[in-house]
Amino acid sequence: MTSAPALVVDNLRKTYGNGVEALKGISLTVQPGDFFALLGPNGAGKSTLIGILSSLVNSSSGDARVFGVSVNRQRSEAMKLIGLVPQEINFNQFEKPFDICVNQAGFYGIPRRVAAERAEKYLNELRLWDKAQHQARMLSGGMKRRLMIARAMMNEPRLLILDEPTAGVDIEVRRSMWQFVNAINAAGTTVILTTHYLEEAESLCRNIAIIDHGTIIENTSMKRLLATLDVETFVLDVAAMPAELPRLPGVSLRRTDEHTLEAEMARSHDLNSLFAALSAHSITVTSMRNKTNRLEELFVRLVEHGRNEPARGGQEQAA
Amino acid sequence: MSNASTNLVALHTIVRREIVRIMRIWTQTLIPPAITMTLYFVIFGKLIGSRIGAIEGGFTYMQYIVPGLVMMSIITNSYGNISSSFFGAKFQRSVEEMLVSPMPNWVILLGYVAGAVARGLVVGVLVLLIALFFTSLHVVHPVITFLSVLLGATIFSLAGFVNAVYAKKFDDIALVPTFVLTPLTYLGGVFYSVNMLGEPWQAISRINPILYMVNAFRFGVLGISDVGIGMAFVVMLAFVTGLSVLALQLLKRGVGLRS
Numbered sequence: 001m002t003s004a005p006a007l008v009v010d011n012l013r014k015t016y017g018n019g020v021e022a023l024k025g026i027s028l029t030v031q032p033g034d035f036f037a038l039l040g041p042n043g044a045g046k047s048t049l050i051g052i053l054s055s056l057v058n059s060s061s062g063d064a065r066v067f068g069v070s071v072n073r074q075r076s077e078a079m080k081l082i083g084l085v086p087q088e089i090n091f092n093q094f095e096k097p098f099d100i101c102v103n104q105a106g107f108y109g110i111p112r113r114v115a116a117e118r119a120e121k122y123l124n125e126l127r128l129w130d131k132a133q134h135q136a137r138m139l140s141g142g143m144k145r146r147l148m149i150a151r152a153m154m155n156e157p158r159l160l161i162l163d164e165p166t167a168g169v170d171i172e173v174r175r176s177m178w179q180f181v182n183a184i185n186a187a188g189t190t191v192i193l194t195t196h197y198l199e200e201a202e203s204l205c206r207n208i209a210i211i212d213h214g215t216i217i218e219n220t221s222m223k224r225l226l227a228t229l230d231v232e233t234f235v236l237d238v239a240a241m242p243a244e245l246p247r248l249p250g251v252s253l254r255r256t257d258e259h260t261l262e263a264e265m266a267r268s269h270d271l272n273s274l275f276a277a278l279s280a281h282s283i284t285v286t287s288m289r290n291k292t293n294r295l296e297e298l299f300v301r302l303v304e305h306g307r308n309e310p311a312r313g314g315q316e317q318a319a
Numbered sequence: 320m321s322n323a324s325t326n327l328v329a330l331h332t333i334v335r336r337e338i339v340r341i342m343r344i345w346t347q348t349l350i351p352p353a354i355t356m357t358l359y360f361v362i363f364g365k366l367i368g369s370r371i372g373a374i375e376g377g378f379t380y381m382q383y384i385v386p387g388l389v390m391m392s393i394i395t396n397s398y399g400n401i402s403s404s405f406f407g408a409k410f411q412r413s414v415e416e417m418l419v420s421p422m423p424n425w426v427i428l429l430g431y432v433a434g435a436v437a438r439g440l441v442v443g444v445l446v447l448l449i450a451l452f453f454t455s456l457h458v459v460h461p462v463i464t465f466l467s468v469l470l471g472a473t474i475f476s477l478a479g480f481v482n483a484v485y486a487k488k489f490d491d492i493a494l495v496p497t498f499v500l501t502p503l504t505y506l507g508g509v510f511y512s513v514n515m516l517g518e519p520w521q522a523i524s525r526i527n528p529i530l531y532m533v534n535a536f537r538f539g540v541l542g543i544s545d546v547g548i549g550m551a552f553v554v555m556l557a558f559v560t561g562l563s564v565l566a567l568q569l570l571k572r573g574v575g576l577r578s
Contacts, residue, residue: 016578048578054419057578076421084419090412099339100416106332107420109325151416 004068006032006159006190007053012062014048014214022048024214025062030192030207032067032158035185037205037222038194041303045214046194047087050163054084066159080108083157085148087164093137097128097147100136105154115154122150125180142173149177153184160184162193166200178204198299202226212303233291236261239284246281248274262291329422330430337404337434341441348400348438349445352392356446359388360453363510375512376543381454385447386537387509390471392446394532397439397472398479398500401431402492405483414576424570428563432476439472456540463548464539470555471532475500477562484569484576503529513545528558 007030014023022045030036040046051057053064055075064071069078091100098119105115123129126146131139139147145165152160162181166174174197182204185191195201201208201222208225210218218225238261245253245261251274252264261283263274278285341348360381368380375383408414417427450456458464478495486492507529513521524530525546535551538544544551570576 051578055577056415056418058573076423079419079421082419086415088412090415092408092411092413094343099336103332103336104416104420106335107329107417107422109328109421111328155420 004032004065006030006034006067007192008065009049009053010063010065012049012052012064013060014045014052014057015060022214023052023059026211026214026216028209028216028219030159030190032190033185033188034190034207035182035205036190036192037201037208038192038211039198039201039208039299040194040211044211046211047163048214049211050084050086050161050192050194053161054082055079080155081158083152083155083160085145085152085160085162085165087167089144089148091136091144091147091151093135095136096133097123097136097139097150098132100147101151101154104151108155110155118154118156119150122153123147126150127176142169145169146173146177149180157189159190159192162191162195164194164196166195166197174200210299210302218302231264232267233262233264235289235291236263236278236285237287239286242281242283246277246283248277251277325421326423326426329420329426330433333417333427333430334433334437337400337431338437340404341400341434341438348396349442352396352442353445353449356388356392357449359384360450364453375514376541378541378543379454382456382541383512383537384510385450385454385456386540387507387533389443389446389450390468390529390533390536391504391509393439393443393468393472394475394504394529395496395500396442397435398475398482398496400438401435401476401479402483402486402495404434405431405480406486406489406492409483409486409575410489418576424567428477428480428566428570431480432473435476435479436469436472439476440468443468443472458540459542460539462539464536467532467535467539467551467555470552470559471536474528474532474555474558474562477559477566480566481562481569484566484574487575503527508533508545528554531555 007028009026009028011025011027012023013021013025015021026045026049038046038049048057052059053066053071055071055078059072063073066078066081069081071078095103098116101119101123102112102115105118106112110118119132120129123132126149128139128143128146128150131143136144136147145167149162149165160181166177169177178200181191181193193201193205205222207221208218209216235256237259239259241255241258241261245255247253250265250269254262254264256262265274275285364381364384368384371380374380405414408417447456479492482492482495506524507527508524509529513524513530516524531546531551531554534544534546535548535555538548538551
């Protein structure tokens with residue numbers, strides 16, 4: 001059981017009653033302890049997949065196994081292993097965060113005394129303990145999202161699924177949420193994340209699958225995926241703009257305003273030679289950043305490419 | 320932990336949550352039926368009843384209608400509790416908290432039914448206590464009284480659950496009480512004996528399940544009934560079984576709950 005993958009999705013299909021084919025036979029594997037990004041444009045099938053894993057959606061065919069336990073055939077056993085943070089707020093707004101957490105534990109058969117200890121622990125860790133006895137509807141949007149994470153932790157799942165947990169959440173709250181999720185991932189919990197903030201996925205996740213139109217169009221390690229990006233654009237803030245931009249081999253320089261340059265170059269091109277060349281032309285760089293998130297650039301390319309080509313739908317084992 | 324103890328904790332959690340909800344909004348759940356029934360006792364029992372005199376078995380009209388009104392409160396409150404609570408959970412999507420848990424469907428159903436029956440019983444006791452201000456009562460068959468209350472509340476809890484599963488908007492959970500439950504209750508022998516009716520109305524009344532609940536309870540309290548007590552329990556048990564099977568099937572298929 002311990003050597004089984006955290007998740008095996010096997011040729012999973014879902015066709016809704018209105019004929020919409022949301023999943024077209026997808027397969028993927030997530031290894032134990034992984035921090036896995038499940039990305040895709042709106043309507044790609046991510047939420048359907050998560051719905052099937054959490055038994056909120058009935059699959060049309062295929063199966064998923066969580067640590068070797070079939071979601072279809074051993075639903076109860078599989079659900080014990082999963083914690084779900086859904087996209088939409090789905091707790092009773094008139095209940096108190098403490099009760100929401102304790103009741104959730106109760107649904108998993110966890111005795112009230114243990115549940116109360118866990119509720120205190122996770123509400124504290126997610127900085128909600130001072131709101132534990134307030135009505136949930138009084139919480140801010142960010143607090144509600146953190147409450148759903150605390151609730152999902154009540155059964156101390158081996159697989160935590162986060163469906164766009166940071167949508168509409170400010171940067172400070174987002175950081176504290178990731179700090180918490182990183183810590184539980186480091187402690188051994190496998191995490192699957194869907195998000196539209198691709199810089200989050202890039203910085204947090206080790207492996208990635210991209211779904212589009214119900215088909216997996218990419219499934220690999222984050223490192224390997226990012227390595228396929230051959231061109232990068234850097235934004236350079238300069239102390240003083242030269243009258244004329246120098247022509248540098250392998251680098252295309254563009255002026256965007258009187259203190260900013262954009263340098264587009266092959267990823268094989270090293271930055272030292274760029275800086276040396278700029279110094280030689282008396283251009284002092286005061287700061288530098290990536291113009292766009294690398295994963296975002298790849299994501300757009302893959303999705304657009306996928307729409308112009310027949311879907312692959314197969315599985316590439318993540319590293 | 321064994322499955323049995325896990326399920327017991329889950330069941331206890333739902334029942335406790337339902338009872339906390341009933342007590343949290345007690346001005347909506349407990350007070351209105353008490354006020355409504357007090358008005359029934361004053362108007363029908365005291366003012367009109369005093370002019371009617373003895374009705375059947377030597378009982379005053381007030382004594383005759385008390386069991387019917389208690390049962391009416393129990394079934395309407397059991398029904399109202401489960402339909403609004405479960406539909407509310409669907410509406411807020413908090414029902415997903417249970418659907419993603421390992422809890423089997425029968426625990427969800429039993430938990431909600433137990434919560435609704437609890438409200439029915441509390442309201443029934445309240446109404447009975449109020450009735451004692453207007454008349455004296457002596458329970459003739461305590462076991463039959465209790466079982467008829469339990470089965471009556473269970474039947475309408477299950478019916479309310481089915482209603483909530485199918486409901487898509489709040490209007491849908493008001494339709495059945497307005498157009499089905501209230502007419503059946505009024506025509507179910509709460510205020511009169513069906514023996515007073517001529518044919519075919521007497522025969523038609525006998526297909527109304529509420530008639531059997533009201534009369535089973537009246538038999539328990541006063542010792543008189545328009546229907547055979549054995550038949551009343553057969554009808555009630557048949558409804559409990561049929562509605563339980565239907566509710567569990569709906570949960571299994573995920574009607575209105577899972578895509």
